[in-house]
Amino acid sequence: MDGMDIGDLAERILKGERRALARAITLVESGRADHRAAARELLEKLRGAGREALRIGLSGTPGVGKSTFIEAFGMMLTAQGLKVAVLAVDPSSARSGGSILGDKTRMERLSRDPNAFIRPSPAQSQLGGVARRTREAIGLCEAAGFDVILIETVGVGQSETVVAEMSDLFLLLLAPAGGDELQGVKRGIMETADIILINKADGDLKATATRTCADYAGALRLLRKRPQDPQGFPKALTVSALEEEGLQKAWDEMQALTEWRRETGHFAARRAGQARFWFESEVREGLLARLRREPVKGAMTALAHQVEEGGISAAAAADELLETYLGETPGA
Amino acid sequence: MDGMDIGDLAERILKGERRALARAITLVESGRADHRAAARELLEKLRGAGREALRIGLSGTPGVGKSTFIEAFGMMLTAQGLKVAVLAVDPSSARSGGSILGDKTRMERLSRDPNAFIRPSPAQSQLGGVARRTREAIGLCEAAGFDVILIETVGVGQSETVVAEMSDLFLLLLAPAGGDELQGVKRGIMETADIILINKADGDLKATATRTCADYAGALRLLRKRPQDPQGFPKALTVSALEEEGLQKAWDEMQALTEWRRETGHFAARRAGQARFWFESEVREGLLARLRREPVKGAMTALAHQVEEGGISAAAAADELLETYLGETPGA
Numbered sequence: 257m258d259g260m261d262i263g264d265l266a267e268r269i270l271k272g273e274r275r276a277l278a279r280a281i282t283l284v285e286s287g288r289a290d291h292r293a294a295a296r297e298l299l300e301k302l303r304g305a306g307r308e309a310l311r312i313g314l315s316g317t318p319g320v321g322k323s324t325f326i327e328a329f330g331m332m333l334t335a336q337g338l339k340v341a342v343l344a345v346d347p348s349s350a351r352s353g354g355s356i357l358g359d360k361t362r363m364e365r366l367s368r369d370p371n372a373f374i375r376p377s378p379a380q381s382q383l384g385g386v387a388r389r390t391r392e393a394i395g396l397c398e399a400a401g402f403d404v405i406l407i408e409t410v411g412v413g414q415s416e417t418v419v420a421e422m423s424d425l426f427l428l429l430l431a432p433a434g435g436d437e438l439q440g441v442k443r444g445i446m447e448t449a450d451i452i453l454i455n456k457a458d459g460d461l462k463a464t465a466t467r468t469c470a471d472y473a474g475a476l477r478l479l480r481k482r483p484q485d486p487q488g489f490p491k492a493l494t495v496s497a498l499e500e501e502g503l504q505k506a507w508d509e510m511q512a513l514t515e516w517r518r519e520t521g522h523f524a525a526r527r528a529g530q531a532r533f534w535f536e537s538e539v540r541e542g543l544l545a546r547l548r549r550e551p552v553k554g555a556m557t558a559l560a561h562q563v564e565e566g567g568i569s570a571a572a573a574a575d576e577l578l579e580t581y582l583g584e585t586p587g588a
Numbered sequence: 589m590d591g592m593d594i595g596d597l598a599e600r601i602l603k604g605e606r607r608a609l610a611r612a613i614t615l616v617e618s619g620r621a622d623h624r625a626a627a628r629e630l631l632e633k634l635r636g637a638g639r640e641a642l643r644i645g646l647s648g649t650p651g652v653g654k655s656t657f658i659e660a661f662g663m664m665l666t667a668q669g670l671k672v673a674v675l676a677v678d679p680s681s682a683r684s685g686g687s688i689l690g691d692k693t694r695m696e697r698l699s700r701d702p703n704a705f706i707r708p709s710p711a712q713s714q715l716g717g718v719a720r721r722t723r724e725a726i727g728l729c730e731a732a733g734f735d736v737i738l739i740e741t742v743g744v745g746q747s748e749t750v751v752a753e754m755s756d757l758f759l760l761l762l763a764p765a766g767g768d769e770l771q772g773v774k775r776g777i778m779e780t781a782d783i784i785l786i787n788k789a790d791g792d793l794k795a796t797a798t799r800t801c802a803d804y805a806g807a808l809r810l811l812r813k814r815p816q817d818p819q820g821f822p823k824a825l826t827v828s829a830l831e832e833e834g835l836q837k838a839w840d841e842m843q844a845l846t847e848w849r850r851e852t853g854h855f856a857a858r859r860a861g862q863a864r865f866w867f868e869s870e871v872r873e874g875l876l877a878r879l880r881r882e883p884v885k886g887a888m889t890a891l892a893h894q895v896e897e898g899g900i901s902a903a904a905a906a907d908e909l910l911e912t913y914l915g916e917t918p919g920a
Contacts, residue, residue: 296903296904296907299901299903300901300904303901304898391902392903528896528897529896531895531896531898531902532892532895532896532902534895534902535891535892535895535902535905535906536888536892538902538903538905538906539879539888539906539909539910540876540879542906542907542910542914543875543876543879543910543914544872544875544876547871547872547875556868556871559867560864560867560868563863563864563866563867564860564861564863564864565860566636566860566863569631569632569635570723570863570864570866570867570870571628571631571724571870572628572632573867573870574867574870574871574874575628575874577871578871578874578875582874582875583915
C-alpha cells in the first residue's frame, strides 16, 4: 500500500482492473491518516469518470437466501454482458467475526465470474465509518466501469436506512411466511422499499410464497403514495433464486422503474439529495472527529471526571472545553 | 426579562419563591444569546445550593390517566409536607400546539397547591433542546428547595430515554389491557423502568388491572437482572389515581428502592454517569451549533448546492468547509 502511485492506480481502475479496484477499496477502508489523504486524492482523480451505474440496495435477514439470490441474479446480469459489483454493509461484522460475504464460497460461481466483483464489508463496527467507505467504494466501482452495483445488508439496526441512502433502488428480500409474521417487517423499511421480493417460491414453499407476496402487495397499497413512484410501485414479486425463476421479471421491473425515474427527473433528484446528505454528514463527522483526537480527547476525559465528582457543572465544563480547545465562544 | 438582576433572582429562588422560579425557567428556555449567558450565570450561582431532590421520571401514553395520577400522587406528597415540582418533556408540543400540561386545569388542585409547582414543556420541537432546558429546570427546582421532581413524558420517539437519563427513578404508567397488548410496550422501555404502575385499578377495570399487573410482573422477571436493583425490583404495582388507591404503597416502594440505591452507591453513580453523559452531549451540541451560525451556515448552503450539481465531491466540499471555517486540517 505504501509508496503507491495514485495516478497509476487511477489509470488501472479506469481500465477496469479488478486487482487495482480491490487495492483502492482497501485504501478507502483504512483509518490511517496518510491512507485517507491518498484515498481522497484518488477519489478526486476518478470523480465523474467511468459510468453511472445502477446502485441497487438489497436488504434481507439471514435465512432468506440472500447469497443465493445475489449469485443467481448477478450471474443472470453478467450473462447479459453487464458488469456487476457486490458490496456489503454489515455494521455487526466486527463483532460476528466476519461479514456475511466474508465467505466468498457462498457465491462461488459469481466470485469466479470475470465480470463480477465481490467485496465483503470492512471489519468495522461503526456504521458511520462503514457508510463512508461503502459510498467511496461505490465511486470506485463506477470508475472501474461496473454497470450494476448491489449493496447488500442484513438490516441490523439502522443499516437498511444507510444502504437506502446510497441506492437508486431499494429491494427487500423476504422469505415466505404466515400472515402473522408480516408485522415483523419494520414499517420504515416497508416505506423505503421499491420492490419486495419473496424468495424461495419453489417446491413446498411455492404456495406460501404466493400468499406472502399477495399479503405484502396489499400492505404496500395501504402506504401513502410517494412522488418517486409510477403507477403500480412499490410492488411485491415472487422469485426463486434456487430455480432461477422470476429473476428476469424482477430485473425488468427494476429497469422500468429506473427508466421512469430518469425521465421524470426523480433519479437525478435522488442522487443530488443523497450527495447533499452525504456532504452534511461528512461535515458533522469531521467536526466531531476532533473530540476523539488529542489534546481535546485528554482534556475532555479530565473534565468529565470533574463533572462526575461535582466539581464543575456539565454546562460550564462544556463551555470551558469548547472555548479552550475548539475556538468556540459560549453563548455566541 | 431584560435588565434583570441575576443575583437577586438567585436569592429569591433560594427562598423558594415560585414566581422567581418560573421566571428563571423561562430564562433557561430562551434561545437568545444574552438570555443563555444570563441563564449560565444563574445556574452557576445556584449550583450545589438547595437540596438534592428525588427526580422521578414518568412515562405514559395519552389515555392512561397520567394527569390524574400526577395530581393524586402530587397531592399525597404535598399533604406529607413535601414540595413537589412537575416538569414535562414533550418534543411534540410544538406541533400539537400545546404541551400535555399546557392545560393546567387538568391538574387544577395540584396547580393551586402552594407546595407544588407545575411547568409545561417548552414549545420547542427539538428533543435535544428540550432535554437541556429540562435538566436546567431540574437544577432550578432543586435550588428552590423542592423535594420531589416529577419529569413526565408521553413517550414519543426517544423522549422516554431522554427522561430516564435525567431521573433517579423511572416509572412507567400503563392502563389495564388484554395480554395481547403487552407486546405494545417497547422492550427498551421495559428495561428502563424501575416500577411499572398499572393505573385504573378501579370499577370495571379492577380485575383486568390485576391481571395486567401479573403479566408485567412476569415479563419483568424475564429480563436480565440489573446491578442497580435490589431483590424484587423492577416491580409492577396496581394503582387507582381516581380512587387514590395504592399511591402510598407505590411511594413506599420508590423510597425503599431509593434508600437501597443510596446505601449501595448506585444512586450517586447514576447521577455521576448522567452528569458525564450530559457534559459530553453539551460538547457535541456546542460543536455542531456553529454549523447553524454564520458564516459557516451560508458557506455550507453554497457548498451543498455545488455538491448537488456535481461540481465538487461531498468529501472535498466537507474538507473545504472544515478547513476554511472550522479550523480543521483534513485527514489530520
